[in-house]
Amino acid sequence: MQLSIVIPLLNEAESLKELHNWIASVMRSNSFSYEIIFIDDGSTDDSWKIIKQISAEDPSVKGIKFNRNYGKSQALHVGFDKAEGDVIITMDADLQDNPEEIPDLYHLVSKEGYDLISGWKKKRYDSVLSKNLPSKLFNAAARKTSGLKLHDFNCGLKAYRKAVVKNIDVYGEMHRYIPVLAKNAGYSKIDEKIVQHQARKYGKTKFGAERFINGFLDLITIWFLSKFGKRPMHLFGALGILMFFFGFLFTVWIGASKLYKLYHGMPNILVTDNPWFYIALTTMILGTLLFLTGFLGELILRSSREKDRYRISETTGEF
Structure with a gap:
C-alpha cells in the first residue's frame, strides 16, 4: 500500500464527508493505493456515526473511536500503530489542510528519500494576536532548542516514511514535536514544504490559549528528555553533588571559624x-534530594513504561 492518511478529530461531523470526498478524488486522480484512518478522539457530536457511514460505503476508510477524549497525541499514536502504508500522511479534519498537497508530500518521501516532511503554513488565516504571533514565538523557541530549522512545528499536515512512525513514541501532548522526536530517534533527513492554509469552514477551533503554555512546557520537557532522558543521573546527580559539596564547605568554614574564635578567646556565638x-x-x-532524584530516575528508566494510554471503544473497517 502506498499511502496511509491518518486523521485525528474531535467534533468535526460537518466536515467529514466533504473531507473524505476531497481526499478520495485526489487519490483516484493520482492512482494511489491508500487507506484513510479516522481517529475519533471522544467526539460528542455525530462524528462517529458519519465515519461508520463513510466506512460502509468506502472499504478504504477505517475508523477508531476512543471512549473519551484522550488528546491528539494519543490519537496519532494509535493511528501510526495501525497504519500500513509505505508513506503516512497526517492532516486535520477541519478542512484547513488541503488534500491537494498530498501527492507532492508523498513524492518527497517516496522518491527523494526524506524521512519526514513538515508542512509550513506560510500564509495563515488565523487571528494574528490569538494564534499567529504566539505561534511565531513558539516556533522560534522550538527551532532554538531543537536545532531543527522548521518554520511550523505544529502544522498538522506532515508526511512520514513508515519506519519513522513505527519507531517514535508520541505521548502526552508531544504531537507538536514529532519532528524533534524523529530527530532524537536518529532520522535526520527532515525538511519542510510550504502548504496552503485555508480558513476554517465549519465549527470552531478545539484549542485555546492554554495550548501555547502547554506547548512551551512540553518544549522544556522534550529538551530535557533529548539531553538527559537516558541519563538523568548526569544532571540531577551532578547538581546534587555540587550543592552537597558547597554545603559541606560552608559547614567546614563555620566549624573552623568557631574553633578559631575559641582558640583566641574571642566572643563566640552558637x-x-x-x-x-x-x-x-x-x-x-x-x-542529597537532587542526587536521590537522579538515582530514582535511573531506576524508573529500567522499568517498563505503561503503554495503555487510551482505550478504544469501537472500530470500523478492516484493520
Whole structure:
C-alpha cells in the first residue's frame, strides 16, 4: 500500500464527508493505493456515526473511536500503530489542510528519500494576536532548542516514511514535536514544504490559549528528555553533588571559624545563631534530594513504561 492518511478529530461531523470526498478524488486522480484512518478522539457530536457511514460505503476508510477524549497525541499514536502504508500522511479534519498537497508530500518521501516532511503554513488565516504571533514565538523557541530549522512545528499536515512512525513514541501532548522526536530517534533527513492554509469552514477551533503554555512546557520537557532522558543521573546527580559539596564547605568554614574564635578567646556565638549554618544545611539537604532524584530516575528508566494510554471503544473497517 502506498499511502496511509491518518486523521485525528474531535467534533468535526460537518466536515467529514466533504473531507473524505476531497481526499478520495485526489487519490483516484493520482492512482494511489491508500487507506484513510479516522481517529475519533471522544467526539460528542455525530462524528462517529458519519465515519461508520463513510466506512460502509468506502472499504478504504477505517475508523477508531476512543471512549473519551484522550488528546491528539494519543490519537496519532494509535493511528501510526495501525497504519500500513509505505508513506503516512497526517492532516486535520477541519478542512484547513488541503488534500491537494498530498501527492507532492508523498513524492518527497517516496522518491527523494526524506524521512519526514513538515508542512509550513506560510500564509495563515488565523487571528494574528490569538494564534499567529504566539505561534511565531513558539516556533522560534522550538527551532532554538531543537536545532531543527522548521518554520511550523505544529502544522498538522506532515508526511512520514513508515519506519519513522513505527519507531517514535508520541505521548502526552508531544504531537507538536514529532519532528524533534524523529530527530532524537536518529532520522535526520527532515525538511519542510510550504502548504496552503485555508480558513476554517465549519465549527470552531478545539484549542485555546492554554495550548501555547502547554506547548512551551512540553518544549522544556522534550529538551530535557533529548539531553538527559537516558541519563538523568548526569544532571540531577551532578547538581546534587555540587550543592552537597558547597554545603559541606560552608559547614567546614563555620566549624573552623568557631574553633578559631575559641582558640583566641574571642566572643563566640552558637552555631545555630549563625545564618550560614542554615544555608549550609539547606544546601546539603537539597544536594542529597537532587542526587536521590537522579538515582530514582535511573531506576524508573529500567522499568517498563505503561503503554495503555487510551482505550478504544469501537472500530470500523478492516484493520
